[in-house]
Each structure stands twice: as C-alpha cells, then as structure tokens.
Amino acid sequence: MEEDVSLPMEGIFKLYRQGRDPCRVRIDENGLTLSIGGHNEERKEEVKASDLVGCVCMKAPPEEVQAYSAFFTVFAYPLYDKKRKRRALCFQVTQEDNFEGNFEIAMKWRTAIHQARRKHGVSEPHLDYNQKLLVLINPNSGSGKALQKYKRYVAAVFGEAEVQHKVIVTERANHAKEIVTKLDLTSCSGLVIISGDGLLYEVYNGLLKRPDWEQAIQFPVGIIPGGSGNGLARSIAHWLSEPYMASPVLVSTLNIVHGHFSPMDLVLLETAAGKRLLSFLSVGFGIISDIDIESERLRIIGESRFAVWAVARVANLRRYHARIYFKRATSVSTTSGQRRRKPVLERSQTLEEDLKGSQASSTIHSSRSVRSVDLQDSELSDSFLDPSLSLVKDEPLQPDHSCDNLGENISSEDKRNNLEAKLSDEEEVDNCERSCFTIPPLDQKVPEDWEIMEDHFIMMYGTYQSYIASDVFISPDSTPDDGCIYLIIIKGNTPKSTIARLLLGIDGSHLNLPGVEYIPVEALRIEPLCPKGNMTVDGEVVPWASLQCEVLAKKGCILTR
Template structure:
C-alpha cells in the first residue's frame, strides 16, 4: 500500500463498480470547461492538481452515481485505443468507458489519510492496472481511480481484493510461470515477441515469471524432464507448436510423471511459425492476447495422443496436435528448404502435391468411435452439450454477486486424478491389430492423398482442419482423401478449409476414432507428428484421455460452429 502525501496531487479518475467491470464516470467540473485538471478529478480553480472544497458538489455527484451500475450496454467506449494524457503522463479515460474485469491485471488500495481526504465517504482510492488495446496488441496501463463503493455496503474494506476476485474468477492469481522460449522460433522473432508483447502483461499481473531459452534441438524435453514441478503452475511455451510437444514428452519421461501432469498446466504464447495450440485454445496467434488468455482462462484437461513406432516402441511419445502422412506431411516437412516463404510454403507444398495427384499407398486400421458423418455429428452434439453446461456453470459463477467466491486455490472445475494407470496403453503396439478395429478399404488407402488425424480444431489461423475436434471426448478426428479425386472437386475442398466444411464433402472421409495403425508403403516419404518429422515406419496411435492440463477460455476450444454446418 502506498501512502498519499496528504496533498492529493495525484490525478484520480472517478469510477464505479459494475457488473462487468469498472465504469468510468463523468469527472468533476467547475463550470463549462472540462480541461485536463477537471478530468483529473481535481477542480479547475486554484492550485492545479490540488483538491479543494470548491463550488462543485463532489458528494452529490458521488451520490447521484450510487444507483448506477456499470453495464456494457451503456459503454460507449470500451477500452478503445483513444486515451488522453495530462501533463504528468497520467492515463485518462473518457467517461462511460468500461474497464472489464476480464482485462484487469492488478489492483492496489492506496492508503489515504481520512482526516485530509477531500473525497466523500465510501470512496476507495485505487491503482488499477489493465490490458489496454494499442494498435494490434494489448499493453499494460495503470490508472488511479476514485471508486464509489457506497452502492455495495457489504463490500468490506479491501476494495482492491474484491475487484481482483471479480477479475480472476475461475482461475488462480499470481501464477508461477516457467516460460520456455525457442529463440529460433517464428523465423528468429520469438524472443523479441515474448519480451515486447507477452512479458509486460504477465509481469503487470503479479505473476512470477522465470524465462529459459532453448539452446539446442529438443532442449525443451530436457528442461521439462528436470524442472522442479513444485516451483511452477504453468509452463508457457513462447514458441511454435514444437516446444509444447517437447515439454509434454519431457514430462512424460519423468519417473514422477503422474505428479507432473497432475500439477502443471502447459500452454502456448504464440511466437513460432505454427501456433495451432494458441489459435485453438486461446483463439489468437497474437502473443499479447494469448498472455491475457493465459492469465484469465480456466485450467482444463485435454486428451492427448500416444504414438508408438518400432524404433521407439519401449518409450512411446505424446502428440497433442496431429499426425499426418501423404500430401500434408510432405508439404510440411519437405518444404523446410523454402522456410523463408513463411506459412505460404505449406500452401505451396499442398498445391504442388495436389496438382501432381501424388498417391501415398498405405494400410490403415482404426478403432472407430463415430464412423459415418451422421454419427460424427451426433457424437459432437452430445459432447458439445456437456461442454456447454460447463461453460454455463462458469458463466453463472461469473455473474455479479456481492459474495464473490475466492478461487485463489484454482479452478472450480473438478480435476481428475492422474495416476500411473493414466499412461497405460489399451492397445499395445506388439499385439496384433485388435479384432474390433476395422481395416479401411485398400481400394481407397492404396490411393491415399491426405491422411490426417488431429485433436485440435485449428492447424493455422484460417484453417479449421478438424472442426469437430473437442478437448476431452476421448477421440481424435480422422480425415482421409483419395488422390484420384478430380481436381475440379479437390479445389473447392481446399478452398473450404477456412470454414471447416471440407469434412462434409462426400470425397472426404471424416470419422472420430479412438486409435489407429498406419502402415505406409511409399518407399521414401515422411510422417509428421505435431509438425515434427517422425521415423518413416508403421505408426500406432491411441488417445490418452484428459492427460494434459492446459488453459482454455470457458473450458473449451475456440468455437468452430460445426453444429451449424
């Protein structure tokens, strides 16, 4: 708590506590002028910046606001990029701006001497730090507010604490975060992106942030394998999708892996060239917005997929995103030499392979959860209902009450117990293909164009490749295309990837599966797992339900609108 000098020189903006945030009110004026001193909450007469009891009726002004509540409907300016500054560089916001709780990072009570205070009773003086849009990013800004609390007689004396409770509902405050940066990620921009866009918000929120840079390929595996799990709540990967993949696998290699997966949440601050995790979980590939999502999202459990291949059959590997063979795999891995093109290299690779109508023969065996398109839709709707109920519970908890529960201990969502059994495979690789799996017709698989399985809906900002993917339904989405499909049909399919409606096309096989075995036959090709090159050999994958803790807005992936397709 900082003690005021007693001279009240600091500029205060008047606000009230509302349902969705702090509502900036009209500032005191003494006459028609609304110059910067008036906006400061001071009077325009006398010693500028110093409070006096003048003709402006401060107390009645406060009284009139007692019955007002901040509502987003009345918000004419909701933290837009317009701000004014007084000579002392204090942040000023126009009246009727709402600072939403969802954007509040930190609040401090400012200690005042009651005898000297020019403010009416029931006024709390606060320093509020929040995430403010500036150009395409969010930046932390601090404002000094005089907040009328008389409307909430039960509020208690610690107003800052009450606002913080509203600002961090369903999530933990003051998180301890290990940030792993791949300095080579995002064509070498990851470090700068993290430091300039994400770190300021994390620090402004009072989180403890420890940064580690990777210095070699697979370094993040070693970091995760050796870190002190008691020291952190979250591992935030300031990278592409490669580092979260490595972190999960590093934790997977630990002898205390059950404890590690129970305790640590893994998330992404999108600083790489492929940021599917952040796009699917936080709904953004912007590191500053993702940092805010990290601070405010709900701890949730997601399924991951466990991969086994002959060359590492005693130590399976985890995959959180996708496995692919055929056109997509070759476009991802074999276009490394044109990295300078950025994400366009992938699209170029796909186009070249499609035009060549290259076939990728293989055998595929699957354990179906929902085979036909209708079954997929039913499965999706059933699980979506469950997720919608969770979201509604979270939102109900977010509605305004005087007695806001303190969720500092973490999410209200029930967590599951991770034990050594959570890692046990149902279908060991050494066994024969189980009798309840189905072999996909060789007539199709011997002409495979795209084989793609995934757990997250977005693989790139405008590519909803798996629009029916759900975080914890115990299945992965399976997409298969025939390389013989006429170009006249393939073109519209590729064009509809942004909407996700490609999976509805009759030429695209789309199912929900629990597991698969892929036996590739092309002499030289690639298998890509989470965007990384894996051994080119038989691959068996099964879902490990709810193994990984991550951070999701409202406990679900970003909306894909699959139900209305």
C-alpha cells in the same frame, strides 16, 4: 500474502485527467462499476471480473498539485469491436490529508481488484498464484520473433497481472525436453511455451520420459504463439470463442493470466521401433504432412509458408499405398451443421455479447442519451501514469511403383536434421511401459471391432484439435477434450481439382467435398505399404514405418480463461 478484503467495496475517487466529476466506484465479484457525474448526467461503465487483469498503486507524479494523493490503476482487456483492447483506469485517492492514508486506501482497492479477478471462476481449478511460472521461449521459432513478442507484449501483460515467472530461452533442439525431463515440478505452478507447436511437442515428450510421467503429463501448460505452426493456440481460442486473429499473442497471454485449468486429450503413440511418443495435435501422412515438412525451408515467411507450398504440392500430387486400421468412436457424431457445443468452459459474457443485448459494460452512457466515451484503447506501453512510480514491488522415398511421384526430394533437410537430433535419444529409457496401452502391440492383430482401409491415399490425417495451424480449420468437430481423433481421409481416386479446392482453404467446408471422409476414432494404426513418405506427429517427422496410437482422454491440462 495479502489479506482478503470483504466485497463489495465502494468509494468515491477522481478519474485521473478525466475531468473534475467525482467517480463512484464499486467492486464486487462480478467486476468493477463506475458512475461518473451527478444524478442528472450520470454515466456508467462496467468492467467484468473476467476482463480484469491487475492493479498497481502509485504515488503522485511530481507535477501533481495534491502531492498527498495516491493512485491505483486498474488494467483490463475487454472486447471492443471484435478485439481485445487494453483499458487502464487510473483513480486518484484524496480522502486523507496525507499520502500514507491515501496509499493505504489505494492498496485496499488493489487487493479487492485481485480478489474479484481471482474469484471469477473460482470453482474451476486454477494456477497457484504464489508460485512462479516457467516460461520457455524458442528464439528460432517461425520467423524468429518469439523473444521479441515476449519482451514487447507478454512481459507487459504479465507485469500488469503480477504474474511471477522465470524465463528460459532455449538454446538448441531438445533443450526444452532436457529441462522438463529433470524439472522439479513442485518448483513452479505451470509451464508456458512461447513458440510454435514444435516446442510444446518437445515438452510433452520430455514429460513422458520421466519416471512420474503419468502425473507429469498433467502438469499445467500454456501456449503463446511464436512459431510458424500455432495450431493449439488457435484451437484453444476457437473453443473459447476468443477473437484470436486480431491479436493472437494477447488472446493467448490472457489465458495464462487468468490461469484456469482445462483438461486436454493427449494421444499416446507407439512406433515400430517400440518407442513411445506423446502428441497433442495430429498424426498422419500424405499431402498435409508433405506440405508441413517441405515448406520448412520457407519458415522465414511465417505461417503463410503452408499456403505457398500447397500450390506446389497440388501440381505434383503423390499417392501413398498404406493400410489403416481404426476403432471408430461410438460416443460422437460428425453430422455437418450439427456441431457439438463449443466452449465447454464456463465463461462470463463478453462486452460484445452484452452490447448486442442490453447496452452494457464498458460503454459509458448517460441517463438521457446513450453515448460512447473515448476509450483508452492504448497500446500496451501506454499508461496514465509512469509505472516506474509504482510503489508495489514487482516480484517481479526411392521411387517405387506402388507410390506415385515419389522420385523427387520429399523432405526438407532442416526437418531431417531435426529428426536425427530428436531420434538420437533412442536409447533413452521409456518409463511409459507397454502395459500403459489398451491396444494390442503392433505385431499383433487389431481387435475384431476395428475397421480396415487399404488404398493409395492422397492423405490420412488424424487430428485432435480444430486447427492445425492458425489458418487451417481442419476439424470443426474437434474440441480439446472430446476423447477423439478425427480422421480426414482422401483416397487415391479423388480428382486433382478436389485437392486443389481443399488446399485453397481448409475452413471446415472441405469436409463437404466429394471424396473427403471424416471419421471420429479412439485408436488408430497406420501401416505404410510403400517404401518412402513423410509421417508426422504434431508436425514433426517420425520414421516412415508402422505406428499406432490411442487417446489418453483429458490427461493433459491447458491454461485457459
């Protein structure tokens, strides 16, 4: 382990290939400050500690005249124009007349950069940086690009941040579940999932199978979007006010690199067969579940599969006879336009926010006139120097009169097959016993303070995250740790035109449509009263039968900035 240096630290270097002006550099716990040029023409740049990612030390390239120089390159991802962009600042150290002396100085700066980065938000619990992360990649997620995303983007940022990790590429459905069921949780600092939400569902249900499940489900988990359903990754970014859509993989990878833990609600479910399931995203039936399951055949087109299938489903609207019971949450309100504070996390101001106020960080300005300097917003592969020169070793339903429109095929074969594979573990021991629930068993009456609703529903969808897919902003009031399941209910008498408007854009405004109910609850029971339908948990099919659940508030742990 490297020894700490005392901050602040200052030095004078040259910015490699950026003119002859000396550059005064200061690092403290707030970040890095550069002052370039003389007193009359001084330009300043600041990079916040929260945007720093790492630093590598290098020897001089063969063409360098001052061959005794050493270099250190600082990597950061500040916000420019509503996008996180890579900044690589390469400093040339020539203080000493020999390479060893200069290299020692460069290494000290590397330590200081790491220290500033890690001390940012140090009061928050964070990853043990001395242990490896276990990265699970589903090569068949979405359009099949998860592995490519890892190789092309994630590995590069992990390299810059010196994130030690081990990769396992899943070979089949349930592989990830098997891995985490047996994993020695002391052998790694956290789990990172590069996939859609389906693989994370497997991981959580693998953790639930363990004898130590109560601790295991609290194991730190990070998610990088690679699938066709990436609701959690988008929800986390929304919560942190990060510009997700501009670069989903980068924004999510930076959460892992910064490695702060945030509590996340999980939901414990009980099926009619007495099986326990763990969920982090949603539970429901009706039109959204149908679209999710039936659009599976279009997974090759990625996330747009939901929008394409929605059109087909509205034309052929189904209604499901069911009874739902719920315990209304008393501690929250759903007043539109009066949303609760979003980021619960302490986070430093972004460059963009700064620019709105004072002219500040990462913009170089002269003492006379403020001007932007050409920023090296290069692609991940760019670097001022060849990283291979680094001297720091990388450790590295039959039709039924009570259910309309159910005569047609209502589920995709893919998902059904997957369901069969996943239910084949029915005989597995449930270490999570019935006593873990505070709600009564399914065959007993619900408590007096629960409410009951019976209808031919178009949908009933309970969600605990704001987004259930990257472009489906279903529950604006949800935050990952609010202790609530938000029910979105559409009863059978709602006109088709309303459903069409709803599905054209689930962007939060859908909650204002007549006929759409939005109810925060702590616990829920669903009792289907028609023979066939799609019931989903986190977008995965579960048997069409009674089911109930309750919130395990803040029992999960996600990696965030």
